[in-house]
Amino acid sequence: MTDMLVPLYKLPPAKPVAEGIVIRRAIGPEMHVVCDFAEKHFSRNWASECAVAMAAQPANVLVAVENGKLLGFACxxxxxxxxxxxxxxxxxxxxxGVGAALLMATLQAMRDAGYVYAVIGGAGPIEFYKSQCGAIEIPGSTPGIYGDMLR
Ligand SMILES: CC(C)(COP(=O)(O)OP(=O)(O)OC[C@H]1O[C@@H](n2cnc3c(N)ncnc32)[C@H](O)[C@@H]1OP(=O)(O)O)[C@@H](O)C(=O)NCCC(=O)NCCS
Known part of the structure; x- marks a missing residue:
């Protein structure tokens, strides 16, 4: 899996998300909800990454919520x-449109935090990132930082 680079200074405008879905920053008391969701639907590794991002103040995690139910997250x-x-x-x-909305809200948060570029580490759906935010593949970035991690 390759890393991808996103120029944050020319982000395309965000598309509206379906009615009733709220995209917002997570707060500390939701840490276990986000981590449990990541582990249940994806992996323990992702739950660990969520824990790190949730521990920031404010949390470096955006969530999509509908009727009090967590639909997705982005860190x-x-x-x-x-x-x-x-x-x-x-x-x-x-x-x-939830994945795209989370992506754009999170990239905007990174822009607001002062970053000019974002790196998508070990990008899975490359075409998703190319089409949604103009990401390009970084040559020679496989396996990147995840190459020799403990499992
Ligand atoms: C990737 C993911 C977050 C997309 O979420 P989603 O809510 O289904 O995506 P959206 O509905 O917002 O899709 C927005 C657009 O991206 C496209 N898209 C969605 N998933 C895609 C994929 N895997 N590959 C290419 N395009 C994709 C959609 O067709 C849609 O296109 P449009 O704007 O032309 O209508 C979701 O499929 C997911 O959780 N995948 C598993 C985890 C994963 O791979 N995460 C990324 C790790 S780097």
Whole structure:
């Protein structure tokens, strides 16, 4: 998996998310909810990254919520400064613009924090990032920082 680079100074405008879905920054008391969600739907590694991002003040985690239910999350500055991710949407909620809305809100938060570029570490759906935020692949970035991590 390759890393990707996103220029934050020319982010495309965010598309509206479906009615009733709120995209907002998570708060500390939600840490266990976000981490449990990440572990249940994705992996323990992602739950660990969520814990790191949730421990920042304010939390470096954006969440998508509908009727009090967590649909998805996106982190930044979790594994490394300037890194976007991990991000994930409940399989049942995919295809409704939630992933794109979380991506754009998080990239905007990174822009507001002073970053000029964001790195998508170990990008999964490359075409998603290319189409949604103009990300480009970083040559020679596989396996990147995750290459020799403990498992
Ligand atoms: C990737 C993911 C976050 C997308 O969430 P989503 O809510 O289904 O995405 P959206 O509905 O916001 O899709 C927005 C657009 O991206 C496109 N898209 C979504 N997933 C895509 C994928 N895997 N590959 C290419 N394009 C994709 C959609 O077709 C849509 O296109 P449009 O703007 O032309 O309509 C979600 O599929 C997911 O959680 N995947 C598993 C975890 C993962 O891979 N995370 C990324 C790790 S780097």
């Amino acid at each position: 930044y500055d979790a594994t490394a400064k300037g890194f976007f991710g991990p991000t994930g949407v409940d399989e049942a909620a995919r295809g409704r």
